[in-house]
């Protein structure tokens with residue numbers, strides 16, 4: 001039987017007239033990395049806040065680690081870690097001072113405290129930065145400190161809200177190595193992101209749009225579902241072709257990438273390659289089916305088309 | 309021209325921001341309104357209705373007649389009567405009355421001889437109050453109903469006046485201890501008023517409320533460091549007051565420390581409450597000023613408490629500074645002891661508890 005760290009049933013959050021999260025269902029398996037992908041304002045942060053018990057859902061039921069949220073949220077505190085989207089450690093304190101603070105707040109054993117702090121300092125390669133104030137650090141360094149602080153008390157469930165928004169690709173890769181280490185050790189991780197390369201690393205991915213889940217599956221499965229519907233066109237006159245294609249109801253998206261045009265066709269198109277050939281405006285243009293990537297999935301999911 | 313456009317752009321933006329901040333907008337109206345009411349209505353530099361005690365050792369009709377004539381001047385209110393001058397002195401030290409009027413045993417003989425008829429024992433620490441009482445020193449009395457009004461103008465003054473605690477009537481003596489109340493009100497309330505708001509503005513709060521910390525733990529923790537700060541400030545003011553302005557220190561250090569601690573605690577918790585109300589640091593500062601103004605004007609620090617209308621006195625009682633001004637002057641200037649000041653201390657202690665509970669109840673570990 002699968003164990004779920006998070007189960008949310010029909011949760012909504014309304015701010016006045018605005019429905020930020022709209023009857024959202026989701027389940028996160030224990031020990032997995034679950035990704036939240038969605039455009040700005042799609043409700044990622046709001047959902048995470050509801051799962052942590054910081055916001056009260058307008059509707060629906062949330063169960064996290066077997067506890068009802070927000071009713072039993074206090075019992076949950078010790079077992080979850082939360083890295084907020086907005087940096088929330090004390091920038092006028094050093095790494096060690098911040099970690100010491102968090103260790104005390106979470107009631108870490110006095111003897112264990114410094115050993116554990118040294119451990120996370122080493123784990124997140126912060127040992128050289130331990131005495132530096134956070135306001136004198138780069139964005140990526142700061143984000144490592146934030147992750148160290150969020151994992152200091154060994155939570156079983158970790159919420160990371162856009163943890164790598166200020167991190168370069170190389171450091172992002174390192175950051176994800178740490179996440180896999182944590183996952184390997186049994187931590188469940190829910191992570192929101194705008195980056196496709198990050199989304200692709202998740203065990204499972206939910207794509208949000210306007211507070212609703214549009215897709216919810218393993219990244220591979222999501223990409224496979226689009227097989228055959230992504231066509232690359234090479235050749236001259238691609239700007240005009242793009243304009244023409246964007247006006248067609250069958251076309252979900254068309255984006256120029258260097259010297260080729262990447263076209264995503266909608267579900268109802270039976271033979272995508274043939275359809276596209278009929279749309280070309282220059283004999284020199286060469287269409288070719290290509291492997292769908294997550295960006296295609298994202299475009300398909302968030303262009304108003306409902307999940308099947 | 310573009311300079312004008314830019315100036316207009318910034319001004320327009322300021323107006324927009326101001327109109328979005330409803331609390332600041334309210335303060336623009338409230339601060340002048342409250343100031344006007346305080347200065348126009350509550351503040352009165354003509355001192356009247358000073359609470360005094362009467363000690364009549366003569367038990368004569370003349371004492372009753374003189375007392376009545378003193379009363380109708382409206383300068384004083386007779387709030388108690390004692391049998392001995394010692395009891396009256398204790399009441400002065402405890403701050404229950406500002407002065408005592410003592411009629412000697414041989415009052416009848418003195419009246420007959422046209423001699424001084426009584427003695428005022430005056431707490432002179434507040435120079436405005438002592439001036440008012442000194443004005444009674446040569447007041448004419450009318451002892452015989454048949455005699456003309458100015459019949460009794462003794463060549464020695466009508467009353468003998470003994471000024472206690474500040475015989476040279478220097479205002480620094482009264483101001484310096486009172487200043488501790490104002491400085492503490494200003495700094496203590498502001499520190500904690502900003503405490504929670506700052507964490508909210510900087511985004512630390514969202515992390516803090518996902519931790520196991522309990523609201524009351526957070527509240528108490530926010531107070532502790534500033535208690536120390538407050539004690540240091542009091543030490544500086546009173547120490548310098550002693551050295552530079554020669555302000556006496558008659559009371560016990562223990563009593564002063566206790567009084568200061570309860571007042572610091574009361575101010576800090578009041579700040580915490582502000583912190584749960586204000587959304588931004590600017591709002592917290594405005595609310596602090598809103599408390600600070602009446603604390604300066606109504607507490608008795610600048611203007612005698614006794615001279616204010618009764619309604620204003622009731623309002624003044626709501627502010628911790630009023631109680632502390634009384635306490636610190638009692639300890640420092642009159643050598644009052646803990647027992648004599650228990651009322652104000654208990655009030656401040658109770659205030660602290662209530663504020664702490666209200667602030668805790670108002671603080672939710674939620675974002676909505």
Ligand SMILES: Nc1ncnc2c1ncn2[C@@H]1O[C@H](COP(=O)(O)OP(=O)(O)OP(=O)(O)O)[C@@H](O)[C@H]1O
Pocket residue numbers: 015018019020038039040041042043044045046047085
């Ligand atoms: N406190 C609030 N009051 C009113 N509306 C809010 C509040 N918080 C969020 N919203 C609205 O709810 C919607 C979802 O916001 P949310 O922050 O969850 O999006 P997000 O997916 O995290 O976006 P981003 O990728 O930009 O972080 C947005 O339209 C936002 O404007």
Ligand SMILES: [Mg+2]
Pocket residue numbers: 044045046085161
């Ligand atoms: Mg967000």
